[in-house]
C-alpha cells in the first residue's frame with residue numbers, strides 16, 4: 056500500500072482503529088510495555104476517557120511506544136477482541152526501524168531501543184521527519 060492507502064486502512068472512517076473498543080487488551084498483553092503510568096490512561100491527559108472508539112491519539116501513542124522494541128510475539132493481536140491486525144503493523148515498523156538502526160529487539164537487555172537514543176539528525180530519513 057502507498058502512504059495514503061495505509062493511512063486510510065488504519066485511520067480512515069471505516070479503518071481498523073475505528074473498530075477499537077479501548078479495552079486495553081493489547082497494552083496489557085504486551086511483554087515489552089513497561090511504563091508504570093501509562094499515557095493511554097485518561098488521567099495522563101493525552102487520551103480522553105470514555106470515548107469509543109478512541110481518537111487517533113490512542114493507537115498513535117501505543118504504536119510509537121512499542122514500535123522500536125516489538126518482538127513480534129503476536130500477543131496484542133491475540134488479545135484484541137476486535138481482531139485488529141496489530142502485530143502486523145507493529146512488527147512491520149519494528150523491522151523497518153531495526154534495519155535502519157541495526158537493532159534487533161529482544162536480543163540484548165542492555166541495549167536501549169533506538170528511539171531512546173536517536174539524535175535529531177538520525178530522525179531525518181530521506182527528508183521525512185519521524186519525530187513530532
Ligand code: SF4
Nearest residue numbers: 085125126128129131
Ligand atoms: S507483537 Fe509486539 S506490540 Fe504486540 S504484544 Fe508482542 S511485543 Fe507487544
Ligand code: SF4
Nearest residue numbers: 075076078079081135
Ligand atoms: S485490544 Fe483491540 S480493541 Fe482493545 S484497546 Fe487494543 S486495539 Fe482496541
